[in-house]
Amino acid sequence: MLEHDDSAEMIFHKPRFFTNFIAETNILNSMSSSDQHVPSSVTRDPETGAITCIHGYDPRYHRHYDIEIMYYDDKDLLIINKPCDVRIDGSTESCPTIESYLQEHFPQFPKHYLIHQLDYVTSGIHCWALSKRMAGIGGKAFSNRRVKKTYTAIVKGHVEKDDFKINKPIAERLDNDKFMCIGDANNPGRESLTHVKVRKRGYFKEEKVTLLELSPHTGRRHQLRVHLASIGHPILRDVQYEDPVSWDAGRTMLHAWKLHLPLAHDEVHDLETENPFEQLVTDHPVLYGPAPAPFFSCTIL
Numbered sequence: 589m590l591e592h593d594d595s596a597e598m599i600f601h602k603p604r605f606f607t608n609f610i611a612e613t614n615i616l617n618s619m620s621s622s623d624q625h626v627p628s629s630v631t632r633d634p635e636t637g638a639i640t641c642i643h644g645y646d647p648r649y650h651r652h653y654d655i656e657i658m659y660y661d662d663k664d665l666l667i668i669n670k671p672c673d674v675r676i677d678g679s680t681e682s683c684p685t686i687e688s689y690l691q692e693h694f695p696q697f698p699k700h701y702l703i704h705q706l707d708y709v710t711s712g713i714h715c716w717a718l719s720k721r722m723a724g725i726g727g728k729a730f731s732n733r734r735v736k737k738t739y740t741a742i743v744k745g746h747v748e749k750d751d752f753k754i755n756k757p758i759a760e761r762l763d764n765d766k767f768m769c770i771g772d773a774n775n776p777g778r779e780s781l782t783h784v785k786v787r788k789r790g791y792f793k794e795e796k797v798t799l800l801e802l803s804p805h806t807g808r809r810h811q812l813r814v815h816l817a818s819i820g821h822p823i824l825r826d827v828q829y830e831d832p833v834s835w836d837a838g839r840t841m842l843h844a845w846k847l848h849l850p851l852a853h854d855e856v857h858d859l860e861t862e863n864p865f866e867q868l869v870t871d872h873p874v875l876y877g878p879a880p881a882p883f884f885s886c887t888i889l
Contacts, residue, residue, distance in 0.1 A: 628642060628643060628644055628645065628684070628689060628692065628693075629642075629643045630642050630643065630693055631643070638657075638660065639657055639660070639693055639694075640656070640657050641654050641655065641656050641657060642654070642655040642657070642689050642693055643655075644671075644674070644684060644689055645684070646673075646674070646683045646684075647682075647683055648682055648683050653671040653674060654671065655668050655669070655670065655671065655674075655686065655689060656668060656669035656861075658713065658859055658861070659857065659859065662696075663718065663719065664717065664718050664719050664721065664722035665715070665716070665717060665718060665722055665726070665851075666690065666694070666700070666715075666716045666717075666718055667713060667714070667715050667716070667847075667857070667859060668686070668713075668714050668716070669711070669712065669713060669714075669861050670686065670706055670710075670711055670712060670713075670714040670844075671711055672709055672710065672711040672839045672840060672843075673708060673709060673839065673840075674686060674708070675708060676702070676705075676706065676708070676714075677702065686714070687700055690716065694718070697718045697719075699720075700716050700717075700718065701716065701717035701718070701719075701720070701722070701723035702716065702717075703715040703716060703717050703722075703723065703726035703727055703730060704726075704727075704730045704735075704807075705809075706844060707810065707813075707842075709826070709827075709839070709840035709842065710739075710840065710842045710843065710844060711839075711842075711843045711844070711864065712739070712843045712844025712845060712861060713844045713845070713846070713847045713859050713861060714844065715847075715849065722851075725851050725852070726849075726851065729849065729850060729851060730807065733805070733806075733807075734850050735847065735848065735849055735850070736803070736846075736847070736848035737803065737804055737807075737844065737846070737847055737848075738801060738802070738803050738845050738846035738847070739801075739802040739803075739804070739812060739842060739843060739844055739845055740787070740799065740800065740801055740802070740842075740843050740845040740863050740864075740865055741799075741800050741802055741812065741816070741823050741841055741842045741843070741865070742792060742797050742798070742799055742800075742823070742824045742837075742841035742865050742868060742869060743797060743798050743800055743816050743821040743822060743823050743824065743841075744795070744796075744797060744821055744822055744823075744824060744830065744834065745796055745797070745798065745820065745821050746789045746796050746797075746798055747784070747786055747789070747798040747800065747819075747821055749784075749786070750785070750786045751784070751785050751786070752783075752784055753781060753782065753783050753784065754780075754781070754782045754784060754815040754816075754818070754819060755779075755780075755781050756770050756771070756780060756815060756818060757770065757771030757776060757777040757778055757779050757780055758770065758771060758777045758778060758780040758808040758809070758810070758811055758814055758815075759771040759772075759775045759776065759777025759778070760775075760777070760809075761775075762774075762775055766828075767810075767828060767829075768808070768809055768810040768811075768813075768814045769814065770814065770818050777808075778806075778808060779806065780804075780806045780808045780811050780815065781804070781805040781806050782802060782803070782804050782805070782806075782811060782812060782815045783802070783803040783804075783805065784800055784801075784802055784816075785800065785801040785802075785803075786798055786799075786800060786801075787799045787800060787801050788869050789869075790869040790870050790871050790872075791869065791870050791871075791872060791873045791874065792824065792834075792837065792868055792869060792870075793836065793873070793874050794873040794874065794875065795834065797824065797869055798821065798869075799865055799866070799868075799869045800816075801845075810828070810829075812842065813826050813828070813829050813842065814829060816829075817829040817830065823840060823841050823842050824837040824840070824841040825837035825838065825839060825840050825841060826840050826841075826842070827840070841865060841868075843861070843863070843864055843865065844861075845860065845861060845863060846858075846859065846860045846861075847859045847860075
């Protein structure tokens, strides 16, 4: 089952930038008549012709977004930088999904396999297998906890300690299965461990916030969001676990930032995106003039 989350040859993938690349328009025409026919386009490397970015569109909110292709081999593996608030898979009746765009632009693969999960509201590094073989290898790497995941988040308030761990069980709420909670005697849940490091204390607009680096040692559903809320520092604009919600934050401030992915003794992938929150935390409150804007501008379901 998928977790939510020295001699090896190291492959480091830097984020790509898309200036001077060639845009190619491709109309979605493979969906059923009940699905949304949404124009999509891709950006290609002018030298190799490889797709480096898929430009998607969500008709629910008239929102354009980019799906960066961080790594691709033509046999086994595809790694993307997922935008926030984009559906990964499922029905395309109301909007395209990551999976439907991959099926459109990489049709040579009959199936695209999810190796691990990212929440709908979370952006960042997301891995897809292009073969059943890689789905098994990648899935085992995650379930056996050999993968090292690093997230970044902006949370409410100034976190006191610089470096600490949250070791609290997480359970599904008995009254609402869309929410998770800290386990107790009546609903014990499963053990969950998160390593927390403070990167910066400051302000988002006028609100005290802390920029964090997060390393989950287990992969429970909503683990980071529930753990941080449990210590009184919920993630900004987390509509499920922050009360009151910081609506002006523009998005849930949680991003899958770095990934160490060992697939075999001679194949290790180290990936890193830009930190989308680094410039949003200021040293002083922004009382006048323009406030920092979120990296993505989107609407939460």
